Ligand SMILES: Nc1ncnc2c1ncn2[C@@H]1O[C@H](COP(=O)(O)OP(=O)(O)OP(=O)(O)O)[C@@H](O)[C@H]1O
C-alpha cells in the first residue's frame with residue numbers, strides 16, 4: 067500500500083484517479099436559469115392576463131433540467147434533479163391554496179379593520195358599523211378555558227404514558243383511545259358538550275364553558291400526543307443521572323424531564339390552541355351567538371369569531387353588504403390570531419430550548 | 425464514614441435474561457476496587473446493582489444480597505432513593521443536564537432535592553468539586569454557561585464533580601476515563617487516590633494500567649460464552665491479581681492474550 071502511494075507511476079500522471087472522481091456536469095447556469103424562467107412563466111400565468119396554461123408551460127421548462135441532465139450527467143444526478151423538481155412542484159401546489167386564502171382574506175378583510183371594529187359589539191346595530199369586540203372576547207375566553215382544561219389533562223396523561231405506564235397494558239389502551247379521540251369530528255364534540263350540559267341545566271342550554279369543554283375534547287388528544295413525543299425525546303441518561311443523585315422520581319420529572327422538554331411542550335400546546343381556536347361547529351351547538359358582550363363563561367350565549375363569521379355570511383340581514391364585510395374582517399382577525407400563535411410557538415421553541423446545543 | 429459492601433450470591437436479570445450470575449465479593453471500605461473484564465460481561469450491570477440503579481430499567485431485577493455495613497440494600501423497607509444518596513455514581517457516558525449551567529450541574533444533587541443553601545456555601549461546593557475533578561481552571565470563568573457546551577471529556581469531569589458534590593459514602597465509576605485524554609485521566613486518578621481516604625470507590629475500567637495504578641483490589645469478570653451470564657472469575661489484591669492470578673483466563677486477559 068504505502069509503496070504504491072510513495073512512488074507514483076510516471077506515465078499515468080494525475081489523470082486516472084482524478085477523472086474517476088470528477089463527473090460531467092450541466093453548464094452551471096443551466097439549472098438556475100431554467101428554474102427562473104419556469105417560475106416567471108408560472109407567476110405570469112397566475113397573475114398575468116395570458117391565462118393559467120402558462121403555469122404548465124413553465125413546468126415543462128423546468129422539466130427540461132432532469133432530461134438534459136440524464137443526457138449529460140448520468141442517471142444518478144438526473145434522478146436527483148427529477149426528485150428535486152417533483153418536491154418543488156408539490157411544495158408550490160401546497161403553497162397555492164395558502165397564498166390564495168391569505169390574499170383573499172387580507173384584501174377583503176383589511177379595509178374593514180378599524181378601531182370601532184375592535185371596540186364595538188353588535189348590540190343594537192343594524193346595517194353599517196358595529197364590531198367584533200364581543201366575538202373576540204368570546205373566542206379568547208373560551209379558548210383560554212379550553213386550554214386550562216386540556217393542558218393539565220393532556221400533560222399529565224403524557225407524563226403517565228411515558229414516565230409511569232410505558233409498556234403496560236393500560237398505557238396501550240390509553241394510547242389507543244387517544245388516537246380514537248383524535249378522529250372525533252368536531253360537531254360530535256359539540257354535541258357531546260351539549261348533551262353533557264343538558265343533563266345539568268336542561269335542554270336549550272347555551273354556555274361559553276360548554277364550548278370550552280367541546281374544544282377540550284378536540285384539544286386533549288393533540289396535547290397528549292405532542293407532549294408524549296417531546297417527553298420521549300428526553301434521553302434516559304438524564305433521568306438516570308438524576309436518580310443516581312438520589313433524586314426521587316417525581317422531582318426528576320418536575321425538575322429534569324419537564325424543563326428539558328419544555329420548549330417542545332410549549333410549542334405543541336400553542337399549536338394545539340391554534341388548531342382549535344378556529345373551530346366553528348361545536349361552538350355553534352353549545353355556545354351559540356349573541357350580539358352583546360358576555361364575559362361570563364357560565365351564563366348564557368357567547369359570541370365567538372368563527373360563529374360570528376358564519377352567521378354574518380349566512381344571515382346577513384338587509385342590506386347584506388356591511389354584514390358580509392364584517393365577516394371578512396372577523397375572518398382576517400382569526401387568521402392573524404392563529405399566525406401570532408404560530409409565531410409565538412416558534413419564538414418559544416427558539417428561546418426555551420436547552421442552550422449550548424443550538 | 426465510608427462503608428464496606430458485601431455482595432453474596434447475586435443474580436442480575438434483564439427481564440428473563442440472566443445477565444450476571446452468582447457474584448459473591450466483599451468490597452472493603454476506604455479502598456479502590458477495580459472491575460475488569462471483556463465487553464458485555466456485565467461489569468456495568470453489576471455496578472448499577474450496587475446502588476439500585478439497575479431496577480430503573482423496566483423488567484430488570486436482582487436476586488441475592490447486597491449488604492452495606494450489614495444492611496441489606498434490597499430489603500423491603502429500603503428506600504432506593506436514600507440508597508442512591510449514599511452511593512453516588514458516574515456513568516459510562518457523560519450526561520450533564522442540558523437545561524442547567526455548569527455551576528447548577530455541580531449542585532444538581534442539592535438543587536434537585538430542593539436543599540436550601542447559602543450562596544457562599546454553594547459557591548464553595550462548586551469550587552471544591554470542580555477542583556477535585558480537575559475542571560476548575562477550564563470553567564471558572566463560565567460557570568453560568570450551559571454544561572452541554574463543554575467537550576466530551578470536560579462533560580465527564582463535570583459529571584464526576586456532580587457526583588462528589590453530594591459527598592456520597594461510596595462512589596461507583598463506570599469507565600470514568602474512557603473519554604478523557606491522558607492528562608485529565610491522571611487528574612481523575614489522583615482524585616481517586618485522594619478520595620479513597622474517605623470514600624469507598626468502585627471503578628470499572630478497560631485499561632489494565634489504570635486498574636493496576638489506582639486499585640487496591642481487582643475483580644475479573646468473564647463470559648462463559650455468547651448468551652451465557654457473566655460471572656465473577658476471581659478477585660483479590662491487585663498486585664497479586666496482576667503478578668500471579670489463579671485462573672488462566674485472568675492471566676490471559678490481563679496480558680492481552682484473549683480468545
Ligand atoms: N438495558 C438492557 N436490557 C437488556 N439487556 C441488557 C441491558 N443492558 C445490558 N444488557 C445486557 O447485559 C449484559 C451485560 O452488559 P453490561 O452493559 O453490563 O456489560 P459491560 O461489562 O459493562 O460491557 P462494556 O465493557 O462494553 O461496558 C450484556 O449481554 C448486555 O447485552
Ligand SMILES: [Mg+2]
Nearest residue numbers: 467468516598
Ligand atoms: Mg459497561
